[in-house]
Amino acid sequence: MTDMAQSDIGTAAPMPGGAPGDRSLTSGNTFGIRRRRAAEGRFKFYGVMAISIALIFLTILLGSIISKGYKGFLATDLNVEIDLQPSIMDPNGLLAAGSIEQLRDELQDGVNFLRFSQIIAPAVYDAAGVDPSNRDQAREVRALVSRSAPVLLRDQVLADPTLIGQTLEMPLLAGGDVDAYLKGYVKRETPEQNRRLTDYQLNLVDDMVERGAITQRFNTELFTNTTSKRPEAAGLGVALIGSFYMMIVVLAVALPIGVAASIYLEEFAPKNTLTDAIEVNINNLAAVPSIVFGILGLAVFINWMGLPNSAPLVGGLVLSLMTLPTIIIATRASLKAVPPSIREAALGVGASKMQSVFHHVLPLALPGILTGTIIGLAQALGETAPLLMVGMDAFVTRYPELPTDPATSLPSQIYNWAREDDRNSFDPKTSAAIMVLLMFLAIMNFTAVLLRKRFERRW
Amino acid sequence: MSAFTLLGVLVALSLIGFVLGRARAVALHNAGEKLHSRAGYHGGLVSIATFLPAFVVMSVALIAQPEIEYNVASANFPAEVLEDPIRTDLEVSATRNVAEGLELVDEATRSRLQFGLIEVRSALGEVGVALPANVTNYMIIGARDVLDFRDTAKPIVFGVCVAIALLALLLTWRSIGSRLRARNMVENVVRTGLLLASGIAILTTLGIVLSMLWESIRFFEMVPPQHFFFGTTWNPGFVNVGETELAGSGGRGSFGLLPLLWGTAYISLIALLIAVPIGLLSAVYMSEFAGPRTRAYAKPLIEVLAGVPTIVYGFFALVTVGPFIRDMINTIPGMSVGASSVATAGVVMGIMIIPFVSSLSDDIINAVPQSLRDGAYGLGATKAETVRQVILPAALPGIVGAVLLAASRAIGETMIVVLAAGATAKIDINPFEAMTTVTVKIVSQLTGDVEFTSPQALVAFALGLTLFVVTLVMNIVALRIVRKYREQYE
16 A cells, blocks of 8 residues: 555656656755745734734724723812801791791792802802902802702702701812813813813812812712713713613513524424524524614504603613524524433423423523523613614603603613713713623623533533 | 503413412312323413413404594594595594593593683693694594593403403313313413414514515605615705605705615725724634634634624724824825714724624634645645635635625614714715715614604615615525535535
């Protein structure tokens, strides 16, 4: 045999295509080996480059979000002493008369809202160390405080009217421009007429920061406030609840239907045209652009069924339809991974087909199903386009009580903030919201990976 | 809310049915009777029998309700309104609003009202329902009829459903005995349920196609198809809520699809130019050259790119890539471009689909049989030569399929282009110009105050249908290529 092989090579010695004669197996630089090695090196280099470019993109993407986003988690306060004078807050002496409820009604009335601004103004002049008789200066000082500050103060007083008459040392939310200045978005080098803070205000802010009258803190309101046109007061509260409701709906709709469909297709379906049609369908649905699901939701759930616009219920249903293929594909894979011997053993001891599936196969496939479901949920949580179609990008300033009340979602809130005009203030805010979203996604995906690692079973 | 109450009652009844059925089975068993199935199955059977028929009746009633109410509401409409179906639709929905408002008014006020327009308006104003300006007397009468209908129909439906549930409960409960094969019946119901669940997938597709087809047909009744498919100007104009006739240029907007398709194709092309080389080369490197350690780190990291939501890419394009590209281009003398451009959207979309291309190609390259590689190595080829001359040609059909799949994803992508591509529909070669895509226009035509009878809104459904068909064809072709390619090596 060996002889044969050798003699074959011998007869085929002049390689086809190569120039015969000057290339032989014995001379040093044959077949352009150096050239070929160089080509090999180049090729490898291209591969490394491709991977590095992809990773660089990832770094830039995350870096740009985080470098802006961490500032969004900071809020700026003016620390003032507020004297809640009864003469302004309670001119009718209702508190002394003991009729607290009446006082609440009075304070809640929009007509009396001015009282809170009147109370705040002197406190701010005091903290800034300005003489209120200089009207121009006074106006510029007042502009340092957020216009949401009176609202917040009102909420506080309404919660406890007995505060009236006391002097409170408390933080007031600073205006969005002050906040943006401290975060470096408003720059001193910009000509005065091109920025919204005057030189006088900037000096004042610098001075107050030095004295500790303006401080930064962690922005817990980002998670609790509703959205607002005033960036300093805008929060993700409604969006978080809306997204939470939608995840519940997706879990309640897509998981049972997805698992049921996979069980049928994997365990019971006869090989016929209908089964084939369903399978082709599911594969195609997985690749349908997400916005098309939104159009479906708009046409079917809202226009035809008359479900309310902007409701997490509708958003959740749309996302369920979108997640269904993901869950079905994952569930089928994990059902398939359960060896037939399990089923045969169950049938052998007298279980019905249904019992063998529900009592034996399904529990063994559960970790895989859970992993697939979490990944599907993560996909649904980040989806925006279909939600725009069903009105989840509305401007909602009231907390939804039911899944049918108007709400937004994390991604659609990000979309809304990304389109606000006041980029100086909304850039960090939007990035912070994105970080919150990514955090949730990371946790979900990490859980899925852990589940897979922990329960993965090779039969 | 009444539907929820009824549902609650039915669920409660079916739970009671379960307990009763199970108890009876246990009692019979203890009395020495030989039952076919275990007690739980008897309980389950009673429970299902109690719930299902009543639930079906309830669902039918709920589905029929709007249709009947439509007829009730429009019964008193004058003939000239009924002649115009679009106007009837509008007025019926206004009538429904009036009815919703009247429901909020308390009973006493409602009966005291003379149903003169002014009184109704002020009464509804007090409960916070604003009536549309064009409410007329017959709508208010219609609204009252709708409410009357609801008041009579609701108790009837409620009673019928509960009666059916109770009857079924009683009958199945009594039928429990040695001859009843409860388990088989329960299993048949469950099996049907499983079949129905897998039918949801078909229903969804059907829903997508039908809903979009329906609205598209209405659109094509107003705008001829050739103007849509071959039109080169996109200028839909505006129509205010409440108007049905066209405003805008000469009373008729122009709905040319071509500029949108051009923008879509151009952006996708740029995206593919970025994603395909990077994705393919990294897949090749990962599967042929990289050691297990590199693979263990690099692969999940690249896949992180796939897990980032598209809105994040959109924001990234809007605030980082867009201004960067703008500043770069504007340093060239004589160039002046904005931040929204085809290039911005294309580059960011390209980044987004890198992991898509790389993981698909990775699968495909791994499916090339080891024997082909061994053959090439045996002939003395280097790794790079093997990849270039053996693996890639062998994997080519699969890679083409992968690229098609990636392209269909790029075409359907929405958030990046909404935020970063711009809104001007035009056909231009310059990649630094803002252009727009099919998905952008779907979003802009369907968000905000929309009148669903105007071509301005309906065009979105035609666009959606176009998008659906294009991506579907690409997917089917791609999946077929990939499958054929896999079979080739199996």
